[in-house]
Amino acid sequence: MxxxxxxxxxxxxxxxxxxxxxxxxxxxxxxxxxDVVIVYGPEHDVEVLRDLFxxxxxxxxxPGMDRYRHMMGTIGEYQRLCERETGSxxxxxxxxxxxxxxxxxxxxxxxxxxxxxDRALGPYRFSGLCRYDxxxxxxxxxxxxLATHPRVxxxxxxxxxxxxxxxxxxxxxxxxxxxxHPLEDLPPVLDDPDCATEASGRRxxxxxxxxxxxxxxxxxxVSEVLGxxxxxxxxxxxxxxxxxxxxxxxxxxxxxxGMADPWTxxxxxxxxxxxxxGAGLWLARQLCDQLTITRSAGGGAEVRLLFDAHR
Amino acid sequence: xxxxxGMTAEPGAGGAVAPSAWDGHQFLLATRTEAAxxxxxxxxxxxxxxxxxxxxxxxxxxxxxxxxxxxxDAGLGRADATEAAARGRMVVVDNDRFYSVTGFELLVxxxxxxxxxxxxxxxxxxxxxxxxxRAGFEQFEHMLAKAWAVRGVTSLCRYTPSLxxxxxxxxxxxxxxxxxxxxQLAHLNAPEPGLLVLRGEVDSSNDAFVAALVGESVRNAGAxxxxxxxxxxxxxxxxxxxxxxxxxxxxERGGKVRLRSLSPAGARVLGxxxxxxxxxxxPG
Numbered sequence: 193m194x195x196x197x198x199x200x201x202x203x204x205x206x207x208x209x210x211x212x213x214x215x216x217x218x219x220x221x222x223x224x225x226x227d228v229v230i231v232y233g234p235e236h237d238v239e240v241l242r243d244l245f246x247x248x249x250x251x252x253x254x255p256g257m258d259r260y261r262h263m264m265g266t267i268g269e270y271q272r273l274c275e276r277e278t279g280s281x282x283x284x285x286x287x288x289x290x291x292x293x294x295x296x297x298x299x300x301x302x303x304x305x306x307x308x309x310d311r312a313l314g315p316y317r318f319s320g321l322c323r324y325d326x327x328x329x330x331x332x333x334x335x336x337x338l339a340t341h342p343r344v345x346x347x348x349x350x351x352x353x354x355x356x357x358x359x360x361x362x363x364x365x366x367x368x369x370x371x372x373h374p375l376e377d378l379p380p381v382l383d384d385p386d387c388a389t390e391a392s393g394r395r396x397x398x399x400x401x402x403x404x405x406x407x408x409x410x411x412x413x414v415s416e417v418l419g420x421x422x423x424x425x426x427x428x429x430x431x432x433x434x435x436x437x438x439x440x441x442x443x444x445x446x447x448x449x450g451m452a453d454p455w456t457x458x459x460x461x462x463x464x465x466x467x468x469x470g471a472g473l474w475l476a477r478q479l480c481d482q483l484t485i486t487r488s489a490g491g492g493a494e495v496r497l498l499f500d501a502h503r
Numbered sequence: 504x505x506x507x508x509g510m511t512a513e514p515g516a517g518g519a520v521a522p523s524a525w526d527g528h529q530f531l532l533a534t535r536t537e538a539a540x541x542x543x544x545x546x547x548x549x550x551x552x553x554x555x556x557x558x559x560x561x562x563x564x565x566x567x568x569x570x571x572x573x574x575x576d577a578g579l580g581r582a583d584a585t586e587a588a589a590r591g592r593m594v595v596v597d598n599d600r601f602y603s604v605t606g607f608e609l610l611v612x613x614x615x616x617x618x619x620x621x622x623x624x625x626x627x628x629x630x631x632x633x634x635x636x637r638a639g640f641e642q643f644e645h646m647l648a649k650a651w652a653v654r655g656v657t658s659l660c661r662y663t664p665s666l667x668x669x670x671x672x673x674x675x676x677x678x679x680x681x682x683x684x685x686x687q688l689a690h691l692n693a694p695e696p697g698l699l700v701l702r703g704e705v706d707s708s709n710d711a712f713v714a715a716l717v718g719e720s721v722r723n724a725g726a727x728x729x730x731x732x733x734x735x736x737x738x739x740x741x742x743x744x745x746x747x748x749x750x751x752x753x754x755e756r757g758g759k760v761r762l763r764s765l766s767p768a769g770a771r772v773l774g775x776x777x778x779x780x781x782x783x784x785x786p787g
Contacts (some may be wrong), residue, residue, distance in 0.1 A: 268775065275777060390706040391688055394737060408768035416739060419707040458646035461740070471740045471776065478775055 197283065199319040201350075202341035206326040213347040214285055215241060218321045219452045222285040223404040229278050232259060233323065252352050259296055259334040260291045263305045263475040264458070265430035271460035274316035276454040282469040287321040292333055299483060303333075307362045312458050321345065329441060336362075363455065371486040371496060375441045386428035387444075393418040393431055397442075400433065405440065405499040412443050413479035416472035417495045421446040425493055446492040454485040523548060523694050524702065527682020528644075532660045532712065535563055537660050537687050542625060543577035545659055546593070550583055553620030554657075556593045557610055559601040563631040567595045591617060598634045601626060606644050606710045611656055619629045622654075627661035644679045651682065667712065675720050683718045697724045702734040705742035714745035721750055726758040729785070733764030740776050747781045759783040 202213035208391055215231075219241065222229035231241050236254040242253045260266050263347025264489050265451045274284050292302045294421045309320065326339050338344070338355040341416075371373040387393045394415050400408040414431075434441045457473025480497040525545055531538060537592050549556045557723050564570040567588055575581040587593040600606035607624070614622045624647070631640045651655035662679065677684060683692030689703040692715065699720040723726060728750060732738075738746075752759045762782045765773070773779045 257776070272775070272777065305680075389708060390739075391704055394704070403631060406768070408766075408770070412737070412768070415706060415737065419739060419741070423707050460777075463780070470745070475740050475772065475776055 196340070197317040198240070198290075198314045199295045199308070200313075200341055201320070201345055202322045202324055202337050202344040202353075203345040204324050204326055205289070207260040210239055211237060211323070212244050213481060214345045215321065215323070216244065217285055218285065219251060219346070222283070222319070223268075224250055225283065227252070227283040227285045227319075228252070228273065230254060230259075230284070231288065232257065232286070235287075237323070239317045249361065252478075257291050259288075261276050262481050263301045263308075264483070267308065267458065268460075268474075268478045270313055271316070271462060274313065274318050275460065275462040276447065278317055283317040283319060285321075287323060289323050289325070299333075300368065303336050304363060305334060305490070306464065307366060309340075310359055310454065311455065312460070313317065315460070326347055346463045364399050367454065368433060368484065371484055371494070373434070373441045373498060375436055375439060376443070378434050380432040380434050380437065382431070382433040387418060387422075387431040390415050390419045390422065396431075396474045397433070401440075403409070404430040404443075405501050409479045410440070410442075410499050413454070413476040413497060413499075414444070416476045417442075419445045419481075420472055421448075421493065424448060440501075442497045442499070443494065444497075445488045445490075447490055448492050450491055451485050451493045455474045456485060504527075511658040515623050516682070516721075519660075520555060522694065523684065524690060525659070526651075526657055526694075527772040528648045528658050528680050528691070529660070529683040529685065529692070530677060530680035531659055532659060532664055532666065532684070532686040533572060534664060535661075538571050539577040539687065542659075543574045543579040545623070546574055546579050546623070548584070549621070549623045550587050550592070553592075555591070555613075555614035555617070555622050557601065557622065557624040558585070558595045558627035559591075559624075559630050560595050560597055561627075562618065564725070567593065570595050592619065598630055600695075602634050602643055604643065607612040607643075607646065610651065612655065616659075621657070623659070625661070627657045627663075629661075629663060641679065648679065648681065653675055669771065670682070673712075674715060674719075677715055680725070684719075686712055688711055689722075693720055693723070696733065697727055697736075698729045700731040700734070701765045701786040704737040705735075705739065705745075710724075710739065713742060714749045717746055717749040721752050726756075726762045727761065728753050728758070729761045729763050731763045732769060735765070735769060738769060738772070740772070743773060743776060743778050754781065761785050 205211045205214050217471055219231065225338055229251045230255040230282055231251055238253050238255040245251055248252070259269060270284065277284050286355050290302050290306060292299045298335065306322070312334055322337065322341065338353060339357040342353055342356045344353045384396060394411050397411050398407065400411060418429065418431060421444050425448030428447060430445045432443050456470040457477045459470060459474070461471035461474050476497065481500045482498040484496045486494045531541060533541060541640070548555055558564065558570055564573060571581065571584045571588065573586060573758060582592060596610060600610065611622050628640050631643065642658065647658045648750050651658065662676055666676060681693060683690065686709055688709050689705055691702070692700050694700065700716065753760050754778060760782050
């Protein structure tokens with residue numbers, strides 16, 4: 193448990209009866225304490241739990257995965273919710289599955305989510321109970337789940353998990369081997385080898401953006417990354433954009449010493465938790481579909497933002 | 504480079520002169536090159552209002568032809584400028600006359616007597632240094648502020664960006680110009696007490712400057728400060744943080760800071776970074 197009272201456990205179940213057993217205490221304790229209690233996930237599972245609690249008004253039953261559209265958006269939503277509720281002294285409790293899916297890139301991103309949650313929500317009064325259905329969870333996902341949750345809840349009780357691993361080590365292993373996006377094989381629609389100012393970058397980007405993704409949010413996200421490179425990196429700052437018309441990849445490369453922490457911008461810059469570093473990158477992570485920080489061949493920071501119009 | 508925000512002309516209808524973002528005694532922080540585009544727009548606005556434009560001579564523009572070339576290159580119609588010059592509505596004035604209180608007042612008086620629709624003047628501390636010491640220039644600035652308050656004379660004072668390195672002097676210069684302030688990306692003006700209009704773009708290159716301007720408005724505001732964001736095109740996270748900090752004294756004394764006409768995209772950013780609580784919703 194972190195300083196803010198953070199808890200991140202996993203629940204294993206293989207039937208409706210086990211689902212009820214592994215979540216009952218988590219939800220009941222939250223209702224009794226007046227916490228914000230969120231139960232989400234597949235409709236069947238949510239309805240099983242709704243019946244169990246007789247549709248208790250103290251629980252937000254949310255069938256579906258609307259909270260889990262993209263990794264940093266989900267983290268940001270929880271950070272904002274915790275920020276708001278912390279002011280009124282309420283803990284946020286959430287139970288549901290993580291939408292790993294089958295697409296390798298999406299799967300990898302949600303695996304990173306499990307490893308990042310301790311850092312992102314550690315300062316808050318947050319309890320997460322991630323549900324894993326033993327009937328359908330693959331072995332790689334089960335390994336990841338065991339590596340990221342310090343306690344395992346089963347129908348037989350709660351046990352300490354000895355297989356949990358340090359998140360930084362895990363995140364290094366989960367980092368993409370080749371940060372280049374396939375879209376970068378296409379010729380860039382914009383390539384400025386020496387972007388002079390954030391404003392000139394914004395103007396250039398506005399000239400080529402059309403339709404979704406939201407041009408305003410895209411420009412805002414890229415501007416924050418450019419500002420970071422111009423302020424903390426070293427010129428020249430290269431700024432290029434590749435697109436297939438549906439997805440846009442923006443790559444910003446500087447010639448500074450690089451960013452030591454590839455997860456800068458995960459910590460909430462919200463008033464109750466004000467790390468002054470990475471607020472712009474935090475916003476950029478919220479506004480794009482994926483943001484990765486790596487080191488360029490020249491040693492500087494290389495930031496990639498992916499925007500998908502069909503998100 | 505585009506013109507400074509708010510530089511588009513706002514012609515008055517039926518002889519009535521519409522208020523302009525550039526009315527009053529204003530501050531421009533720009534190099535001579537950056538200022539050219541801004542001045543071309545500012546001059547166009549004056550010519551469209553039938554005003555007389557007074558420019559202090561400076562080393563790059565010691566006379567009218569050199570000034571007209573610069574303004575034409577920066578987008579002011581050469582024919583309009585030529586006609587205005589021929590009618591005595593666009594003048595480059597030697598520094599001895601321009602930067603003397605009595606000389607300036609005579610210039611304004613002459614313009615009014617010739618039926619001018621108004622007077623706008625442009626100068627700055629660099630050129631003034633040839634004829635005034637620092638105290639003398641501050642006195643001249645005070646006279647310009649009074650000329651706006653009493654006679655409606657608009658003036659634009661260009662300072663070089665090196666002023667940013669001298670925080671006390673920057674604050675003093677900002678404080679001398681109550682009507683508005685601009686630099687390359689942003690233009691803020693205060694058309695009335697308690698109202699500050701934000702135009703253009705705020706990012707890491709100018710957020711400290713904008714924070715200083717908001718701080719100046721906070722000093723002059725009462726229990727309520729309205730920030731009009733209707734023409735705000737971009738605001739970075741750092742910009743919002745700077746504005747939240749600069750407006751803190753209003754909240755600390757029990758007052759309210761309201762945001763007017765913030766775009767939905769701007770509101771989303773403000774909400775996302777958790778700063779929305781610092782502002783009261785605009786009534787209605």
